[in-house]
Amino acid sequence: xxxxxKLPTRDELRAWREFIETTELLRxxxxxxxxxxxxxSFGDYAVLLALSEAEDTRLRPTELAEQIGWERSRLSHHLGxxxxxxxxxxxxxxxxxxxxxxxxxxxxxDAFQAATVPHLSAVKEVFVDALTPHQxxxxxxxxxxxxxxxTRTD
Amino acid sequence: xxxxxKLPTRDELRAWREFIETTELLRxxxxxxxxxxxxxSFGDYAVLLALSEAEDTRLRPTELAEQIGWERSRLSHHLGxxxxxxxxxxxxxxxxxxxxxxxxxxxxxDAFQAATVPHLSAVKEVFVDALTPHQxxxxxxxxxxxxxxxTRTD
DNA sequence: CTCCAGTGTTTGACATGTCAATCATATGGT
DNA sequence: ACCATATGATTGACATGTCAAACACTGGAG
Numbered sequence: 001x002x003x004x005x006k007l008p009t010r011d012e013l014r015a016w017r018e019f020i021e022t023t024e025l026l027r028x029x030x031x032x033x034x035x036x037x038x039x040x041s042f043g044d045y046a047v048l049l050a051l052s053e054a055e056d057t058r059l060r061p062t063e064l065a066e067q068i069g070w071e072r073s074r075l076s077h078h079l080g081x082x083x084x085x086x087x088x089x090x091x092x093x094x095x096x097x098x099x100x101x102x103x104x105x106x107x108x109x110d111a112f113q114a115a116t117v118p119h120l121s122a123v124k125e126v127f128v129d130a131l132t133p134h135q136x137x138x139x140x141x142x143x144x145x146x147x148x149x150x151t152r153t154d
Numbered sequence: 155x156x157x158x159x160k161l162p163t164r165d166e167l168r169a170w171r172e173f174i175e176t177t178e179l180l181r182x183x184x185x186x187x188x189x190x191x192x193x194x195s196f197g198d199y200a201v202l203l204a205l206s207e208a209e210d211t212r213l214r215p216t217e218l219a220e221q222i223g224w225e226r227s228r229l230s231h232h233l234g235x236x237x238x239x240x241x242x243x244x245x246x247x248x249x250x251x252x253x254x255x256x257x258x259x260x261x262x263x264d265a266f267q268a269a270t271v272p273h274l275s276a277v278k279e280v281f282v283d284a285l286t287p288h289q290x291x292x293x294x295x296x297x298x299x300x301x302x303x304x305t306r307t308d
Numbered sequence: 309c310t311c312c313a314g315t316g317t318t319t320g321a322c323a324t325g326t327c328a329a330t331c332a333t334a335t336g337g338t
Numbered sequence: 339a340c341c342a343t344a345t346g347a348t349t350g351a352c353a354t355g356t357c358a359a360a361c362a363c364t365g366g367a368g
Contacts, residue, residue, distance in 0.1 A: 007274045012282045015294035019281075020184075021223065022297035022304070023177035029304055030174075032356090043324075061347065069175060074325060076348050081323075098333040098346045120161045127173075128166045130303035131296060138292045140169035142285060143176035149284035150179055186326090197354075216316065228355060230318055235353075252316045252363040 026126065033122045038115030043078050044087065045119065046070075048104070048112035051088065057104035060093065064102055087111060180280065187276045192269030197232050198241065199273065200224075202258070202266035205242065211258035214247065218256055241265060 008016060031042045040048070046068045051057050059067070065075045079102060082088045087108035093099035104112075128136065162170060185196045194202070200222040205211050213221070219229045233256060236242045241262035247253035258266075282290065 006278065007271070008278045008282050012290060013274070013277070015290050015297075016277050016281050018297045018301070019293045020177070020181065022301045023174070024181065025223070025304055026300055027174065027178065035356095041323080062345090069179070071326075072347065073327080073349080077324075080348090093346090096334075096346075098331095100347070117161070120167070123167070123170050124160065124162045126303055127170050127300070128162050130300050135292070135296050135299065136166060136169050138289070139173045139296050142289050142293050142296075143169075143172040145289065146180055146281070146284050147172070147176045149280055150176070150183055189326095195353075214316085215318095225356075226317065227319085227357080232354075234318090247316090250316075250364075252361095254317070 029126060030119075030122055034115060034119050037118035037122075038111060040111055040115050044082060045112070045115060047075075047078065047082060047102075048087065048108055048115075051102065051104040051108070052112055054104075057109070058091070058101050061100055061102060082108070183280060184273075184276055188269060188273050191272035191276075192265060194265055194269050198236060199266070199269060201229075201232065201236060201256075202241065202262055202269075205256065205258040205262070206266055208258075211263070212245070212255050215254055215256060236262070 027042070034040055034042065034045060047064065050064055050067045051059060054064075061075055061079070062072060065072045068075075070078075079088060079090065083090060085107070086105055089103045089105050091101040091103050093101050131139065181196070188194055188196065188199060201218065204218055204221045205213060208218075215229055215233070216226060219226045222229075224232075233242060233244065237244060239261070240259055243257045243259050245255040245257050247255050285293065
């Protein structure tokens with residue numbers, strides 16, 4: 001009868017714990033490898049990827065933040081750190097003097113290019129090759145279902 | 155021929171991105187709720203859970219760190235913060251004067267008890283109820299497969 | 309007994325993340 | 339033109355995470 005229970009069952013909770021802990025471990029392992037192989041953090045990589053794909057390799061902060069799903073203040077702090085390392089540069093925006101434009105610097109382009117192959121190899125090794133094709137499809141569906149729940153109404 | 159390709163295909167990469175970004179969002183949402191509902195972080199909750207389940211509600215730091223999968227230095231920093239909030243206490247260890255024993259304090263017990271139901275409700279809402287029973291089982295299997303890969307040889 | 313390599317834990321320096329407050333400029337209503 | 343409010347972005351204070359070094363004791367070889 002407890003179709004309408006409010007709390008997870010023991011098995012559901014076990015699945016939850018295994019799922020959330022493992023995905024955290026997965027993230028940590030990949031982040032650690034990326035840092036070891038290319039000296040970039042996950043955040044660095046996300047920023048550089050978005051900039052690399054952007055027209056003219058430049059983006060407004062708000063747009064960049066939306067693309068990678070970050071709050072603006074988080075991005076701002078991170079850009080400060082990346083700027084110190086000459087990976088990106090802040091330009092003034094021509095059309096809105098409040099605004100800025102984040103520009104990919106040569107060092108950022110180089111670091112991103114050097115990082116890409118090792119990073120994708122690592123993804124292949126610890127994600128793609130760890131799962132069957134069917135499981136990969138299932139993972140994508142699960143993610144879609146979760147995202148659907150997370151981003152509605154709220 | 156590219157059965158032995160070293161990099162993910164476009165589809166595999168899409169699945170990867172959706173998976174990793176969504177699990178991060180999931181974690182962030184649950185952490186935010188837990189903090190809002192009970193004033194505890196994910197880390198606080200993990201520590202309090204382990205201590206609550208421990209015999210005599212006390213544990214050696216190294217044991218505690220292993221149970222929740224943290225590095226010892228991370229745990230030490232976190233315990234310092236929790237101690238300031240009177241959630242836990244550090245006792246000297248009777249059998250090894252180098253060592254310590256982390257003890258659950260009344261405030262920690264209360265906070266954990268107050269946090270549990272809202273947290274599990276949230277897990278039910280954003281994880282269990284977002285997926286079909288079949289998907290939950292698949293999620294557990296995927297996590298097991300990933301963990302298997304992550305924790306072997308390396 | 310003495311020394312020293314090993315173990316348990318903490319510390320310091322720094323990278324990263326969140327939240328609320330601030331700053332500067334843009335913009336629409338009067 | 340003027341101002342109230344909205345918008346783009348940054349800042350400050352603080353929580354959290356990693357890494358390497360330091361610290362404090364243990365336990366066994368000589």
